[in-house]
Amino acid sequence: MNFSLLTLSSNAVHSHKADALVILIPEGLKPARGPLADWLTKQLKSGDFSTQVGFQVSLFDAPGWSAKRVCLIGIGPGGAAQVRQALTAAWGALKGAKPEAITVWLPESTTSLAGPAMQTLADASYVFTTTKPSAKPRTLKRITVAMPDAVKHKTEFARQQALVEGVEWAKEWGNRPANHATPSMLAKAAQSLGKQRRMRVQVLGPKEVAKLGMGSFAAVAQASTEPLRFIVLHYNGAAKSKSPVVLVGKGITFDTGGISLKPGAGMDEMKFDMCGAASVMGTFMALAKLQPAINVVGLIPACENMPDGRALKPGDVVTSMSGQTIEILNTDAEGRLILCDALTYAKRFKPRAVIDIATLTGACVIALGHVRSGLYATDDGLAKALETAGEAAQDLCWRMPLDEAYAEGLKSNFADVANVADRAAGSVTAAKFLQRFATDFPWAHLDIAGTAWKSGAAKGATGRPVGLLLHYLLSQSEAGKR
Ligand code: BES
Ligand code: MN
Ligand code: ZN
Numbered sequence: 001m002n003f004s005l006l007t008l009s010s011n012a013v014h015s016h017k018a019d020a021l022v023i024l025i026p027e028g029l030k031p032a033r034g035p036l037a038d039w040l041t042k043q044l045k046s047g048d049f050s051t052q053v054g055f056q057v058s059l060f061d062a063p064g065w066s067a068k069r070v071c072l073i074g075i076g077p078g079g080a081a082q083v084r085q086a087l088t089a090a091w092g093a094l095k096g097a098k099p100e101a102i103t104v105w106l107p108e109s110t111t112s113l114a115g116p117a118m119q120t121l122a123d124a125s126y127v128f129t130t131t132k133p134s135a136k137p138r139t140l141k142r143i144t145v146a147m148p149d150a151v152k153h154k155t156e157f158a159r160q161q162a163l164v165e166g167v168e169w170a171k172e173w174g175n176r177p178a179n180h181a182t183p184s185m186l187a188k189a190a191q192s193l194g195k196q197r198r199m200r201v202q203v204l205g206p207k208e209v210a211k212l213g214m215g216s217f218a219a220v221a222q223a224s225t226e227p228l229r230f231i232v233l234h235y236n237g238a239a240k241s242k243s244p245v246v247l248v249g250k251g252i253t254f255d256t257g258g259i260s261l262k263p264g265a266g267m268d269e270m271k272f273d274m275c276g277a278a279s280v281m282g283t284f285m286a287l288a289k290l291q292p293a294i295n296v297v298g299l300i301p302a303c304e305n306m307p308d309g310r311a312l313k314p315g316d317v318v319t320s321m322s323g324q325t326i327e328i329l330n331t332d333a334e335g336r337l338i339l340c341d342a343l344t345y346a347k348r349f350k351p352r353a354v355i356d357i358a359t360l361t362g363a364c365v366i367a368l369g370h371v372r373s374g375l376y377a378t379d380d381g382l383a384k385a386l387e388t389a390g391e392a393a394q395d396l397c398w399r400m401p402l403d404e405a406y407a408e409g410l411k412s413n414f415a416d417v418a419n420v421a422d423r424a425a426g427s428v429t430a431a432k433f434l435q436r437f438a439t440d441f442p443w444a445h446l447d448i449a450g451t452a453w454k455s456g457a458a459k460g461a462t463g464r465p466v467g468l469l470l471h472y473l474l475s476q477s478e479a480g481k482r
Contacts, residue, residue: 001122001125001140001141001142001143001164001168002141002142002143003118003142003143003144003145003157003160003161003164004142004143004144004145005114005144005145005146005150005153005154005157006103006144006145006146006147006150007146007147007148007149007150007151008105008146008147008148008150009148010031010032010034010036010037010107010108010148011031011032011033011034011036011037012034013034013036013105013146014034014035014036014064014065014066015066016066016067016103016105016146017066017067018066018067018068018101018102018103018144019067019068019069019097019099019100019101019102020067020068020069020070020071020094020097020099020101020102020103021065021067021069021070021071021102021103021105022071022073022087022090022094022102022103022104022105023036023070023071023072023073023105024073024075024078024083024086024087024104024105024106024107024110024113024117025040025049025051025072025073025074025075025107026051026074026075026076026077026078026107026109026110027051027074027076027077027078028051029051029107029109031107035064035065039072040072043057049072049074050074051074051075051076052074052076053074053075053076053082053085053086054073054074054085054086054089055073055074056071056072056073056074056086056089056090056093057071057072057073058070058071058072058093059071059072067103069094069097069099071090071093071094073086073087073089073090074086075110078109078110078113079113080113080115080116080394081116081394083110083113083116083117083120084116084119084120084394087104087116087117087120087121087124088120088124091120091121091124091125092124095124095125098139099139099140100139100140100141100142101140101141101142101143101144102121102140102142102143102144103143103144103145103146104117104121104143104144104145104146105146105147106145106146106147107147107148108147108148108149111147111148111149111152111153112153112156114145114147114153114156114157114160115156115159115160115163115393116394117145118143118145118157118160118161118164119160119163119164119167119394119467121140121143122143122164122167122168123167123463125138125139125140126138126168126171128171128172128175128460130172130175130176130180131176131177131180145157158290159290159470159474161289162285162286162289162290162470163286163393163466163467163470165285165286165289166282166283166284166285166286166289166463166466166470167282167463167466167467168282168463169278169281169282169285169466170275170278170279170281170282170461170463170464170466171278171460171461171462171463172278172461173186173189173274173277173278173281173282173461174272174274174275174278174452174453174460174461174462174463175460175461176271177268177271178253178254178271178304181253181271181274182226182253182304183221183226183227183228183229183251183253183302183303183304184226184227184229186229186231186251186253186274186277186281186300186302187203187229187231187302189281190203190231190233190281190300191203193233193281193284193285193288194233196288197288197291198235198236198237198288198291199233199234199235199284199287199288200233200234200236201231201232201233201234202231202232202234203229203230203231203232204229204230204231204232205227205228205229205230206218206221206227206228208230209228209230212321212341212345213319213321214230214301214320214321214341214344214345215318215319215320215321215341216318216319216320216321216326216337216338216340216341217230217301217303217321217337217338217340217341217342219312219316219318219328219337220252220258220303220305220312220331220334220337220338221303221304221338222310222311222312223258223305223306223307223308223309223310223311223312224303224304224305224306224308226253226303226304228301228302228303229251229300229302229303230299230300230301230302230342230345231251231277231298231299231300231302232297232298232299232300233280233281233284233296233297233298233299233300234295234296234297234298235284235287235288235294235295235296235297235298236295237287237291237292237293237294237295237296237477238293238294238295238477238480240295242294242295242480243295243349243350243351243352244294244295244296244297244349244351244352245294245295245296245297245351245352245353245354245355245473245476246296246297246298246299246346246349246351246353246354246355246441247280247283247296247297247298247299247354247355247356247357247469248276248280248298248299248300248301248339248342248343248346248354248355248356248357249274249276249277249278249279249280249281249298249299249300249356249357249358250273250274250275250276250277250301250335250338250339250356250357250358250359250360251274251276251277251300251301251302251303251338252270252273252274252302252303252304252305252334252335252338252359253271253273253274253302253303253304254270254271254273254304254305254306255270255273255304255305255332255334255335256270256304256305256306256307257305257307257331257332258305258306258307258311258312258331258332258334259307259311259312259313259314259331260314260330260331260332261307261332262332266455269453269455269459272359272452272453272461273305273335273359274302275359275448275452275453275461276356276357276358276359276446276448276452277300277302278461279357279448279452279463279464279465279466279469280298280299280300280357280469281298281300282463282466283296283298283466283469283470283473284296284298286466286470287470287473290474292473292474292477293477293480293481294473294474294476294477294480296473297346297349297351299342299345299346300342301338301339301341301342303338305331305332305334307331311331312328312331313328313331314328314329314330314331315327315328315329315414316328317414317415318337320340320341320344320437321340321341321344321345322340322341322344322436322437324415324416324417324436324437325415325416325417326340326415326416326417326418326419327412327414327415327417327418327419328418328419329412329418329419329420330419330420333419333420333430335358335359335360335361335430336360336419336430336433336434337419339356339358339434339437340433340434340436340437341437342356343356343434343437343438343443344437346441347439347440347441350441351441352441352442353379353382353441353442353443353444354438354441354442354443354444355382355386355443355444355445355446355469355472356434356438356443356444356445356446357446357448357465357469358445358446358447358448358449359447359448359449359452360427360430360431360445360447360448360449361426361427361430361447361449362426362449363423363425363426363427363430364426364427364447364449364450365449365450367400367427368398368450369450370450370451370454371396371450371451372390372396372397372398372450372451373390373395373396373397373398373446373447373448373450373451373464373465373468374397374398374400374427374431374445374446374447374448374449374450375387375390375397375398375399375400375444375445375446376399376400376402376428376431376434376435376444376445376446376447377399377402377442377443377444377445378402378435378438378442378443378444379442379443379444381442382442382443382444383399383444385472385475385476386444386446386468386472387399388475389468389469389471389472389475390465390467390468390471392471393465393467393468393470393471394467395464395465395466395467395468395471397446397465397468400427400428400431400447401428402428402431402432402435406421406425406428406429406432407429407432407433407435407436408421409421409422409424409429410429410432410433417433417436419433427447427449430447431445431447446465446468448464448465451464451465452464
């Protein structure tokens with residue numbers, strides 16, 4: 001998507017040329033003079049327009065207006081959520097005309113909402129075409145953000161533009177079916193990111209992973225004919241001496257459950273089980289665009305979870321890189337088995353924070369649905385920073401508990417720890433398992449099982465939580481400057 005930023009005052013908006021012009025109108029908007037002011041005064045008086053969220057009036061080839069289509073739409077009190085709702089509706093009305101360029105005009109009081117406006121239009125117009133040649137490719141090519149004082153918003157505009165690219169990267173790889181997104185293909189994609197400035201990517205295979213002693217990760221991968229990959233991304237935007245933030249993304253390119261096989265219905269959606277990995281790559285994509293002053297490491301254990309003659313069996317005991325032995329009571333709880341070794345590997349970077357992102361548990365979907373990701377953290381400052389970033393990016397999360405009592409069910413008679421407890425609080429017990437390996441650094445875990453993709457008619461990856469992660473990292477790079 002191409003974006004541009006334009007200064008346009010309310011008394012000139014009528015003379016802006018475009019395929020489509022969307023004018024956002026909050027409660028109490030009072031443009032001084034000009035066709036927009038005249039129109040609004042009349043329409044409000046006659047009751048033919050209302051500023052309630054999503055109320056819209058469309059004009060086509062209207063005298064006095066230079067844009068072919070003008071859509072005037074209410075955004076109520078004018079928050080981020082209202083802009084999202086209104087622009088989704090506006091796109092619904094406009095998309096039939098297949099505009100190649102859209103301009104969104106934001107009045108003075110709402111210029112801080114350029115971000116939600118850009119994200120919403122990009123999201124609504126996105127089309128996945130990689131494995132669907134018959135799909136009509138995206139016709140919308142350019143989004144212009146117009147406002148009275150655009151110069152002040154340049155930095156935010158650039159961030160949002162990079163964020164769209166990161167989100168679209170995450171969607172693309174999330175949406176690819178498992179035979180078009182194998183661990184090796186993910187690694188190649190990561191290597192392509194490695195060509196950008198201040199970026200470096202290393203890829204380890206089965207031999208190196210065995211040598212590192214990642215017995216837990218290797219065990220999950222052992223039944224697949226697709227060899228595992230351990231992907232290490234580096235973005236070095238600050239001095240070498242500055243400790244990095246480490247992002248760890250679950251990269252199960254397909255989760256059958258293994259010998260603890262999942263039911264057949266809906267199993268196709270387990271191609272999305274690498275959305276954590278895709279969100280890490282998408283975040284690096286945005287970092288490469290923005291070049292902030294921060295060091296970030298990305299770790300992606302990638303493999304398939306398959307049943308086979310060589311597969312893990314319930315009751316098998318494996319030795320993790322940390323030295324802790326794990327009794328695998330359920331082979332479908334494989335995400336934690338690959339993440340634990342990546343968390344141990346993270347120690348070598350002496351990180352100032354480690355955040356893992358994983359489609360980890362169905363239980364998290366039961367707890368929080370599709371609105372907020374589950375957040376677990378051993379450090380209150382880190383938790384707060386991630387919550388704040390989620391609010392800013394409208395990519396919400398909700399903090400969950402880590403009381404020691406939740407770890408009770410993970411006790412095993414045959415190993416240091418079992419990989420599952422009973423059904424109760426399944427998202428929390430999964431986090432408690434990971435916490436055993438997240439020693440020596442502040443740690444947070446995002447369970448994105450409910451937020452990384454949508455099911456049903458709108459089935460597809462959402463690109464979450466790239467927005468949250470990018471906001472967090474940029475806030476950290478700014479804190480470093482002070
Ligand atoms: N990838 C799944 C989690 C998942 C399930 C995400 C459904 C989204 C929708 C994970 O590997 C898994 O299978 N978890 C099990 C854990 C259980 C065996 C303790 C689950 O949630 O059922
Ligand atoms: Mn599983
Ligand atoms: Zn899984």
